[in-house]
Amino acid sequence: MTASTLTIRDNLKDTYSDVYTPEALAALSALALFNKPIKKVMAARMQRRAERQRLKERITFLDPESSIPGTRIRVQDARDGNFEGAVIPPDLQRQWIQGTGPAAKPNAPVESSIRNVAYALLSGADGWMFDGEDALGQITTMSLDNQRNLKLAIHRDPLFLKVAEQVAGEMNTWARGFLGRETITDWQKQLDFTTKIFRARGLHLDDRHIRDADGVAMAASIVDLTLYVTNNYQALQQAGSSVVLYLPKIQKASEAALWNEMLTALEHHLGMAKGTIKVYVLVEQLEATYQLMEIRAALSRHFVGFNTGRWDYINSVSDAMAWDSSFINPNIEAITMTYGYMRNYEDRVRRAVNTPDRNGNYALWQGGMEPNIPVGSSEGVAASMKKAVAGAEREQREGASGKWVAHWKMVHIVRPVWEKVGAANQLGREFPRLTYTPADADGLIQLEPAPRDIRGARNLLSVALQYGNAFGQGMQAAALKAADFFGNDDILYLMEDMATGEIRLSILWEWLHKGATLTESDPATGVQAGDTFTESLYRRLLDEEYDKLLKASSKDVFDSSKTTTLPIARAIADTYILSAVKPPWFIDLLNINLNNLDLAEASRRISLYMDTLNREGTRITENLDFKPVGQ
The missing domain is CATH 1.20.1220.12 (Malate synthase, domain III)
Structure with missing residues (x-):
């Protein structure tokens, strides 16, 4: 398939020629062959969901003697760590705080829109997950604005540097008033501190702007992966940075295997060594919690860690148990990370990352999201910040190497939790190996008494x-x-x-x-x-x-x-x-x-x-x- 067989709507190929570069279009064409397999996998998801609800069946663990579809790896070998995983690169060894948010604003000129990136890279976060999925608006051409802004920032375009200097001054003004000190001493040097990470859209979403040779909407995962990596991998590598993605909404190890194929195909097309692209997997789906080691194995040398999110995961449990009239969640405020099925989910993730592969490599566990924003009355802010710090302390004690914040103002409030401990990460901390018993399965849907009002x-x-x-x-x-x-x-x-x-x-x-x-x-x-x-x-x-x-x-x-x-x-x-x-x-x-x-x-x-x-x-x-x- 050639670039000419892809259909891009309206005149976007011209107006976003800096995003749809010849190199990017060639890479998109090379990866377009994955569109049909993705659609097939998504159809299978829907069939599996409907069948479970019709038969009133719970999700189960895989047969240990079966093989992970799309790989030659036996399930039991994956569980035992008998696979080749990744060595954690230097710039991911310490990720105490990762921020998250989009790199673009709706209906805004570039100079205003790109401020999002400046705030992120000047925040003092160890990493920033620039979102192409749940937090990025999709009206008009926002997905392309997101890609454009990231490219301008990663390539240190003069426009971005001009905006970053302005934003640094504004951030220091806030910091002096709230923290009693400035947080940025050298804004240009500060831009190098934060690892750039990108979250592509999940396999379940289609891109709004591109269709393949058959006129079928291109899977958004293909588009996001290809545009971000192709446009930025050389600049990232020249700056000594890893090429890092977050992969969302994976349900099964076979889907992880499909991602692995796409990553490998793109690396091959661009002349990158296999395993160059590193990925975290957001554990947002109940079914994935039954296949954590299998997902690690399927992603092989690309995989560096799991993230334990809260909201998507709660929804996936609710959806998987929609057929069961006895499964009814309480008030959302009651479903914290220490509640019933959430507690068991988190425990399985930390055990999975601390199981070594055949070469002794462990993986990272990035904790959950802190959604608070320190804006309000002094009493309200103080109470909320106390709660945020306590949550971070709990995750650190439980074994997380870091966590997320949803706003740049939270970085210097929560990061000291890990700074005080001082350890770069918690790789290899000892926890019991995962087991696959009926009791384990019950724990993953465990309800506990809580208000419903x-x-x-x-x-x-x-x-x-x-x-x-x-x-x-x-x-x-x-x-x-x-x-x-x-x-x-x-x-x-x-x-x-x-x-x-x-x-x-x-x-x-x-x-x-x-x-x-x-x-x-x-x-x-x-x-x-x-x-x-x-x-x-x-x-x-x-x-x-x-x-x-x-x-x-x-x-x-x-x-x-x-x-x-x-x-x-x-x-x-x-x-x-x-x-x-x-x-x-x-x-x-x-x-x-x-x-x-x-x-x-x-x-x-x-x-x-x-x-x-x-x-x-x-x-x-x-x-x-x-x-x-x-x-």
Whole structure:
């Protein structure tokens, strides 16, 4: 396949010629052959999901005598560490704090948009995961803006350096007021400190701008991987940096094997040694927790570590157990990393990374996300920062080599937890080897008593509606809190991304369709402890929470959104929660309405998606507005 057989919509090939370079287009064409295998794997996912729900079956461990599809590795060999893994490169040996966020802003000129990258690289974080997935808006051409900004920053373009100097001054002004000291002494030298990392979109998503020779939407994973690596690998290597990616939403070791094939193919095409590209895997799916060693083995010399995220993982557990009427989550606030199935999940990850491969190599464990932002009343900030530091201390004690923060202001608040200990990482710390017993499987879906109440339901609804609204405006990462706390500076905004919106809808779906029992009385609604969460109660809460958003100030809910993206967000949330068939991905319903502000058209697209899902068991993932040049 040649570059000419790829179709790029509108005139983007010309307007983004710095991203769609001849080299990048040639690499995309070389990797386009993976589009069909990815589509086949995603179809198998949907079939597997439907079959489990039809037969009411739980996820199980693999047969130890089987082989990992796409490899020659026996499952038992993977579990025993009998495979070739990676040596951790020098710039990943110490990753106490990684920040995360997109490299672009919606509807912003380059000089404004690229400030995101400057904040990240001047933050003092050991690494920054520039997001192409859950936190990156996808309206208009944001995925390409993201790639452009990263290329400008990595290649030290004069425009980026000009912006970085300005941003450094602003960051020091904040630091003097909040920390009592400056955090940047030499802004140019500081730019070299942070390891650049990129999160590609998962296998389940399609790119909005490119179709293959058959007119099929190109898998977003192919596009993100290829554009980022091809445009930046030489500059990164010349600067002594590794080429590092985060791979999201992997469910099975066979999917990891497919990623490994793509990574190897790109390395071969670009003349890089096999294993040059390093990857972390975000353990965001319940099924992956049953196959951790197998995933490590399948990614071979590319794999450097796992990350234990919270929100996506909770959603995956909810989705995998949608058929089980007895599996009902509590309030989202109760599901911390020490709660039931989350505690067991984290424990399996730390055991997996501390199992050596055949050459004695261990892997890294990057802990979870700190979503707090230190903006609010002095009392609110102090309480939230105390909680954030305590969470970091717990993860460090448990064996994590570092964690994430969602805002640059949190770096110097949380990083001292690891600085005090001083160890570069916790590679090879001793934990019991993984076991694969029925008790282990039970632990991965273990519920524990916790509140399930009207306050929890209001928070779930309010933030989910606000998130859908923010998504439609191009802000896939947004600082949000429930409407009842608007104007209360003691309650801080939290950085929310796609996963946090999705799990809220998922839990509400559980409560409604499984007849959740509420644990607390609520005088305002007349609900008594022991009452069931009914559709009439849900509709009342939806109306009330939506009304609060309509009446909110523009600071919390943009006035312009109240007649455009907010009604669409409500229609999507309502469809998701009421549907007898649980939608597989919240992002699908949001994606098909990107750049659409008309509620009637949104309703048509939502119906099209749900009808297709119910009738054919398939998802609509392509850009419905795709138009090739000249059409």
